[in-house]
Amino acid sequence: MSQGKTSMQIHQLWQYPVKGFGGNQMPLAKLQQGGYFPNDRQFAISIGDEKTATASDGTWFRKAHFLQLMSHESLAEYSCRYDDAANPRLELLHHGTLCLSIDPAEPADCQRFGNFFFTLLGSKLRGKPRLMTMKHQAYSDQSTALISIASNASLDAFAEATNTKPDSRRFRVNVIIDGGAPFAEEGLVGKTLRCGDALLLVKEPVGRCAAINVDPATAKRNPDDYVRFMKAHFGHSNLGIFAEVINGGIIRVGDRLQPA
Secondary structure, three states: OOOOOOEEEEEEEEOOEEEEEEEEOOOOEEEEOOOOOOOOEEEEEEOHHHHHHHHOOOOOOEEHHOOOOOOOHHHEEEEEEEEEOOEEEEEEEEEEEEEEEEEEEEOHHHHHHHHHHHHHHHHHOOOOOOOEOOOOOOOOOOOOOOEEEEHHHHHHHHHHHHHHOOOOOOOOOOOOEEEEOHHHHHHHOEEEEOOOOOEEEEEEEEEEOHHHEEOOOHHHHHOOHHHHHHHHHHOOOOEEEEEEEEEOEEEEEEEEEHHH
């Protein structure tokens, strides 16, 4: 991709407050230097194992300790919104309809959130699930704070090759951009981009896992292994890139990404 000629523009911004669940679109995001996407993966719901039951909030665990699409595909039916304003609320929606709204600072509310999924999935869990919170980090699979970016062209290429509908929710990407050829964003690795008021250093491609086998529209698991398919069809199983925020600032839908 020719960085001087190709125009890249933010098409959508997505926040996924609870690990493994659908998220919500945002018109803008205030990025912090060295930080994660705002409130992204700030919460996670444990599978009820002993380690998470006794851990203090803010303790990081691998994703195997939490509800996730790889093991609980029905989660695709749910999405979450989080507003951390003066009166913080974490909302759970089922197919877009609000079914639970809590204050995550209230232990009784957090217990209600966990109880909801104990009722729903109790037989598939190790014990009683627990809503857990990260205040300054995230329940990310990466050891460093990064945001994810992918192009509509890459999403379209995956959809065409797999005979599915383009849907960024399958890949849980924070920043969806227009512009460029399929998978051309990987050519940005090592480059610094200006976006709105922020500066981003592109670090590495995003390697995909079995979570992409779950259709976000139907909550059904495809019997085909899309990771294996991507490797055979495209020669890799990457979709999107990770970037580090090296200068914070506000980014908005419609902002252009340009070489710094």
